[in-house]
Amino acid sequence: NAGVTQTPKFQVLKTGQSMTLQCAQDMNHNSMYWYRQDPGMGLRLIYYSASEGTTDKGEVPNGYNVSRLNKREFSLRLESAAPSQTSVYFCASSENPVGQAYEQYFGPGTRLTVT
């Protein structure tokens, strides 16, 4: 099993360009998440998807859109990149049976630089 995979690993964008970060998991998890991690800070939730067909905003959703394409895939789109979106982006997935809290499994991250 590959676990959680993300592409690309690195990306440099110019201000105003758009791009989509791809994420896929092969663990049959219902929930998927996108986080950003900035220096000196923990992970901040951008968007999450509790199940196929649903998405919800997290703590820092402005400037991003997401698509839960199917149970395996959850993509993050930057429509018009800004320097403030320079960060490391992590995708994660989790099982979420009712009444229990399970750990998240993380992808390797995408390091994005916006110039």
Added chain:
Amino acid sequence: AQKITQTQPGMFVQEKEAVTLDCTYDTSDPSYGLFWYKQPSSGEMIFLIYQGSYDQQNATEGRYSLNFQKARKSANLVISASQLGDSAMYFCAMREVYGQNFVFGPGTRLSVLP
């Protein structure tokens, strides 16, 4: 609202000694899970240990144990017999059982000295 506090930005420990990394949390939900993750310099996030709010005993996983004090809302990570490979960032996180949101603390950078 959920919140995680890690008051130690950086910690040093001598190899083979034990170290405690602090974590306090805030939630009004009685059902929640607490997690610790390790992030080495390579950047990946590695799950270490989990504690449920109704678990009677403190969680242990090898050299990792979680000192859970529910009344104080603290979930400190104890690493026994530190190794050089334990040098990393450590994040405490929480998820309310009936919510979808994981909340992470700012992290503690642990440096193990030879």
